Amino acid sequence: MVKKIAVFVDVQNIYYTTRQAYGCQFNYRKLWQRISSEGKIVSATAYAIHRSDDKQLKFQNALKQIGFIVKLKPYIQRSDGSAKGDWDVGITIDVLESARNVDTVVLVSGDGDFDLLLEKIKRDYAVSTEVYGVPELTANSLIRSASIYHRIDEDLLLQQ
Numbered sequence: 167m168v169k170k171i172a173v174f175v176d177v178q179n180i181y182y183t184t185r186q187a188y189g190c191q192f193n194y195r196k197l198w199q200r201i202s203s204e205g206k207i208v209s210a211t212a213y214a215i216h217r218s219d220d221k222q223l224k225f226q227n228a229l230k231q232i233g234f235i236v237k238l239k240p241y242i243q244r245s246d247g248s249a250k251g252d253w254d255v256g257i258t259i260d261v262l263e264s265a266r267n268v269d270t271v272v273l274v275s276g277d278g279d280f281d282l283l284l285e286k287i288k289r290d291y292a293v294s295t296e297v298y299g300v301p302e303l304t305a306n307s308l309i310r311s312a313s314i315y316h317r318i319d320e321d322l323l324l325q326q
Contacts, residue, residue, distance in 0.1 A: 168205055168206050169204060169205030169206070169269045169270055170205060170206055170208045170267070170268040170269050170270070171201060171202075171204065171205045171206065171207050171208065171268060171269065171270045171271075171272060172207075172208060172209045172210070172261075172264040172265075172267075172268045172270070172271050172272070173201060173207055173209070173210040173211070173234075173272045173274065174210075174211055174213070174257050174260060174261055174271070174272065174273050174274065174275075175194075175210075175211070175212040175213065175234070175274040175275070176213055176253060176257060176273075176274060176275035176277060177212050177213055177214040177215075178213075178214065178215060178253070179275045179276055179277050180192050180274055180275065180276075180300075180318070183276050183299070183300040183303040183304075183318075184300055184318060184323060186300075186303060187300045187301075187302060187303055188300075188319075188320070188323055190323040190324060190325075191323065191324045192318065192322060192323060192324070193322050193323055193324045194212075194228070194229060194232055194234070195232055196321070196322055197274065197298065197322060198210070198232050198233060200322075201272055204270070205269070205270065207233065208267070208268060209235070209264055209268075210233055210234045210235065211234060211235045211236075211237055211260060212229045212234040212235070212236050212237070213237050213239075213253035213256060213257055214226065214229075214236060214237070214238055214239075214253075215238065215239055215240070215241045216238035216239060216240050216241060217241050226238070237253070237256065239252075239253060239256070254277065254279050254280070257273075257275075257280070258280070258283050261273070261283055261287060262283070262286075262287065265287040265290075265291040265293050266291050268293060269293060269294060270293060270294040270295070270296060271284075271287060271293050271294070271295050271296070272295075272296045272297075272298065273295065273296070273297050273298070273312075274297075274298040274299070275297070275298075275299060275308075276299035276300055276303050276304035276305060276308065277305065277308065278305025278306075278307045278308045280308055280311075281305065281307040281308045281310070281311040282311075284297070284308070284311040284312055285311050288311075288313065294313045294314070295311070295312050295313045295314075296312060296313060296314045296315075296316060297309065297311075297312035297314075297315050297316065298316045298318055298322070299315070299316075299317075299318060300317075300318045300319075301317045301318075301319070
């Protein structure tokens with residue numbers, strides 16, 4: 167039996183953590199190849215912030231060509247200069263909805279807020295949970311809550 171896999175990517179988290187740790191960009195095509203070698207990707211969603219610039223649109227189109235569904239939220243600039251673009255609740259809802267129909271949930275994020283989510287779906291749906299994150303920028307609680315933790319390092323980065 168082929169393992170059914172659902173993939174969820176926190177695009178903002180991965181963009182900033184790979185840039186901070188390595189000064190490079192993440193290689194989504196290589197991620198797709200690696201995960202698909204483990205089973206059948208039945209759904210793959212990338213959660214991003216919508217900015218109407220050409221570079222963002224090109225990136226989103228590249229994700230779609232790889233096989234991701236791209237979900238966008240508007241970029242919100244607050245009056246104090248800070249910005250908001252948080253997908254945590256959206257990702258959580260989608261993970262909970264898909265967990266009952268797959269064997270493995272793959273979360274690509276270092277955000278520790280997802281640790282309880284992974285614990286819940288392992289317990290309630292008996293799914294395997296895998297996390298891809300930049301080692302020094304991934305919450306220890308998230309690493310502990312995953313069945314398998316994959317380090318994002320040079321082999322998953324775009325070479326410059």
